[in-house]
Structures are given as structure tokens and as C-alpha cells.
Amino acid sequence: MATATIGRATLEATRARARATATRARGRWDAGRAARARATGRARATGRGDGFGDAETNPAAGLKAPSTPESPRGQQLAYILRTAPEMFDAAVDSQLDGLGEEVEREAKSASEEAKTEQLVLFKRIADVRALERRNGLEDIMYTTIIQKFLSVGVDMLPPLDETTMLKGIDLNRLTDGVHSKEALDMVREHLMAVLGGAGENAYSSQLVRMSKLQAAQVYAASIMFGYFVTRADKRFQLDRMVGTLPMDPMESAMALERLFNSASAMDSIDEADAAPQNFGGEDFDLFSDSAPSSGTGSQLTLKQYIQNFDQSTLAQTARIVSMEGVQVAERQTGALFGSIEDLQREMQDAVGMNAVTPEELMDAVNDAVAEKKVQTLTLAYASQRRLVLEAVAFGAFLRQSETYIDGYNPKLLTPTPRGPTGPPGASLPSGDDDDGGSPVA
Numbered sequence: 001m002a003t004a005t006i007g008r009a010t011l012e013a014t015r016a017r018a019r020a021t022a023t024r025a026r027g028r029w030d031a032g033r034a035a036r037a038r039a040t041g042r043a044r045a046t047g048r049g050d051g052f053g054d055a056e057t058n059p060a061a062g063l064k065a066p067s068t069p070e071s072p073r074g075q076q077l078a079y080i081l082r083t084a085p086e087m088f089d090a091a092v093d094s095q096l097d098g099l100g101e102e103v104e105r106e107a108k109s110a111s112e113e114a115k116t117e118q119l120v121l122f123k124r125i126a127d128v129r130a131l132e133r134r135n136g137l138e139d140i141m142y143t144t145i146i147q148k149f150l151s152v153g154v155d156m157l158p159p160l161d162e163t164t165m166l167k168g169i170d171l172n173r174l175t176d177g178v179h180s181k182e183a184l185d186m187v188r189e190h191l192m193a194v195l196g197g198a199g200e201n202a203y204s205s206q207l208v209r210m211s212k213l214q215a216a217q218v219y220a221a222s223i224m225f226g227y228f229v230t231r232a233d234k235r236f237q238l239d240r241m242v243g244t245l246p247m248d249p250m251e252s253a254m255a256l257e258r259l260f261n262s263a264s265a266m267d268s269i270d271e272a273d274a275a276p277q278n279f280g281g282e283d284f285d286l287f288s289d290s291a292p293s294s295g296t297g298s299q300l301t302l303k304q305y306i307q308n309f310d311q312s313t314l315a316q317t318a319r320i321v322s323m324e325g326v327q328v329a330e331r332q333t334g335a336l337f338g339s340i341e342d343l344q345r346e347m348q349d350a351v352g353m354n355a356v357t358p359e360e361l362m363d364a365v366n367d368a369v370a371e372k373k374v375q376t377l378t379l380a381y382a383s384q385r386r387l388v389l390e391a392v393a394f395g396a397f398l399r400q401s402e403t404y405i406d407g408y409n410p411k412l413l414t415p416t417p418r419g420p421t422g423p424p425g426a427s428l429p430s431g432d433d434d435d436g437g438s439p440v441a
């Protein structure tokens with residue numbers, strides 16, 4: 001009890017310091033809020049104000065992200081990240097504390113208002129407040145993802161169209177600085193699968209034209225892949241730490257052989273003498289050698305570990321488990337490529353209903369791209385690699401942000417319902433969560 005009391009006291013003291021730090025930052029934010037509001041109005045009137053705009057008109061300017069936070073909480077965090085990044089983590093904790101307090105007040109108020117005759121009006125008000133909290137939480141997640149890209153020294157891609165010019169970056173920062181060593185092999189395989197051998201071997205400056213819809217689907221699927229690999233890698237590292245990794249086929253065969261030889265040796269010993277002399281002795285150690293705690297499974301790769309998943313576990317691990325996470329993934333994809341639904345309708349109108357086989361459909365898509373019947377992008381192979389690797393990193397950072405928020409206050413995130421979840425074009429089957437029932441554990 002004493003240890004638990006000390007732990008709670010320490011946690012409260014830490015949160016108090018975080019609130020104090022964020023309060024100082026909030027003062028700086030509030031001091032210039034009116035001026036920024038007037039400047040933002042001027043920017044909208046002149047058509048400016050995207051994620052790469054003027055710092056005077058946009059709190060997130062200079063952060064190099066295709067989308068900008070619009071909620072007060074998100075705008076404050078974006079301003080702090082741009083002007084005082086050393087205070088960002090404390091500001092995030094303060095915002096999460098504020099959201100948690102709102103949830104508690106809302107729950108208490110709901111129980112009181114349920115006894116009155118104004119239940120319908122209260123429910124409408126509660127729905128509006130819940131939507132505001134969700135928007136604020138999504139902005140918190142998005143700004144933490146921006147912060148993670150800044151921490152590895154990479155600017156996020158701007159909105160993409162035919163006129164977008166992309167600067168070269170060090171792609172190693174999107175791999176070595178993001179994923180564990182075990183996950184890197186799977187990321188490399190995903191990149192090869194998406195771009196194909198030609199993409200890997202072609203000159204980096206060689207240009208390829210594709211439809212915007214195809215690029216958006218690749219980006220969305222890569223977000224899901226990065227999210228999935230991060231969840232699977234967490235389980236993998238945990239199982240390795242506690243010695244519960246499954247055996248690969250070769251280790252299984254060797255373990256069975258040791259077990260069989262041990263049993264044969266035991267059968268050859270007189271039963272009356274064997275028990276007292278060998279209990280806990282050499283024959284017992286032979287059994288111990290085949291136990292997982294002696295290193296069995298230690299050579300298992302992350303890919304082999306995932307191949308041991310059954311279909312249900314695979315679907316659970318691939319699922320984005322919070323509605324806020326789904327919205328953030330869709331928001332990022334839409335900010336880069338525009339409305340996915342509009343791009344899909346445009347492609348359907350261009351292709352028509354004549355294509356029956358997959359080959360005919362692909363030929364029709366290629367013709368639509370060649371004749372510019374649909375919106376297209378022309379990217380160098382190096383830019384395609386950057387697009388895929390950024391999306392994978394985005395998915396990994398999204399999962400990390402979810403995990404942090406859920407650990408801070410499990411009541412904040414909204415669990416996704418049963419059914420497919422994820423950004424457009426990348427939905428995967430859903431199931432119960434794989435981590436003991438917590439929404440995003």
C-alpha cells in the first residue's frame with residue numbers, strides 16, 4: 001500500500017509539473033491569439049494558409065505537414081511545437097489531462113441530467129462536446145506524429161499534384177530512425193513488393209506516371225503496414241523478453257529429437273534405481289535443454305513469428321483499434337491526394353463497365369492514365385520510395401501515439417467497432433483486440 005501511495009504521489013507530482021509547464025506555454029499562445037486570428041482571416045481571404053504557409057498566419061507553419069490542426073488544442077500544440085519544442089511533451093500531457101477531466105465531468109453530469117426531463121437536449125449537447133473532444137484528440141495525435149518526424153529530421157510530404165517538386169532526403173532516417181532492426185527486413189520486403197524489382201534497380205531520377213488514386217491506395221496500404229508491423233514487433237519483443245517465442249520448424253524437430261532420445265535413455269534404466277538417482281540429475285537437464293527458457297525460438301525472425309499467427313490473430317493485429325487513429329490515417333491520405341471517394345468515382349467513369357478480367361481492368365486503367373482521363377502524378381523512383389517509406393513510418397508513429405494516449409488515460413480513445421477499419425483502400429478485417437481487451441493496448 002505504501003509503495004502504491006508513493007507511486008500515485010509521484011505521478012501526480014509529475015503531472016502537476018507538466019501542467020505548470022504547459023500553462024506557461026499557453027500564456028505565450030494566448031498572448032498572440034487575437035493577432036493570429038486576424039492574420040488567419042486575411043490569409044483565407046487571399047487563399048493562403050495551408051500547412052506550408054506563413055508563420056504569422058498559421059500556428060503550424062514551418063512544421064512541414066500536409067494537414068494542419070484546426071481545434072484549439074491542436075493549434076496550441078502546433079504553436080508550441082514550432083516555437084518551444086522542448087515544452088511539447090509537457091503540453092501534450094497537459095492537454096490529455098484536460099480531456100480526461102472533461103470526460104469525468106461529462107460522465108458525472110450525464111448521470112445527473114438523466115434524472116431530468118431535458119434528456120434529449122442534454123444528449124445533443126453531450127454529442128457536440130464529444131465531437132469537439134474527438135477532434136481535439138485527433139489533433140493531439142497528429143501533432144505528436146509531426147513531432148516524431150521532426151525528431152528523425154524528416155519533413156513530411158506536401159500535398160501532391162503534377163506540379164509538386166520534391167526535394168531529396170536521406171531515406172535512412174525513415175527506416176533506421178523509425179523501426180527496430182527486426183522490423184527493417186519486413187519494411188524492405190514491403191517496399192520491394194510495392195515498387196517491384198524495376199523500382200529498386202531503376203535510376204532514382206527516372207520518372208513514372210501513375211493515377212492519383214493508385215498512389216493514394218499505395219500510401220494508405222503502407223500506413224496500415226507500418227501500423228501492423230509496429231504492433232506485431234511489440235508482441236515479438238515482449239515474447240522474446242519473457243521466453244515464450246514459438247519454435248521455428250528446425251528447432252521443433254531438434255527439440256523432439258532431444259525429447260525422444262531422453263525418453264529412450266530413461267526406458268533403458270531400471271525403474272527402481274532411476275527415480276532416486278536421476279530425479280533432478282542429468283536426464284532432467286535434457287528436458288530443460290528443450291524448454292523455451294533455454295533459448296528456443298531465439299533465432300526466430302519477426303517474419304517467421306508473424307507467420308505463426310492464425311487468421312484471427314493476424315486480423316486483430318492489422319486492425320487500427322481506435323476511431324481517432326482511423327480518422328488520422330484517413331486525414332493524412334486525404335491531405336496528400338485529395339478526396340479518395342472523388343478519385344474513385346473519377347476512375348470508375350474513365351474505365352467504364354467494359355473491363356471484365358483483371359488484365360482488361362489494368363489495361364483500361366493504364367489507358368486512362370496515358371490519356372489523362374484521371375488525375376495523375378509523375379514521380380521519380382526515388383520519390384516513390386520516399387512516399388512508401390513515409391507512409392510506413394506514419395503508421396508506426398500513429399500506433400506509438402495511440403499506445404501513449406491509452407497508457408496515459410484509457411478512457412480517451414474510442415474503440416473501433418467490429419468490421420473493417422483503416423484509411424480508404426486499405427481496410428482489413430477486424431476482430432477482438434489481441435492485447436487482453438484494452439482498446440489500444
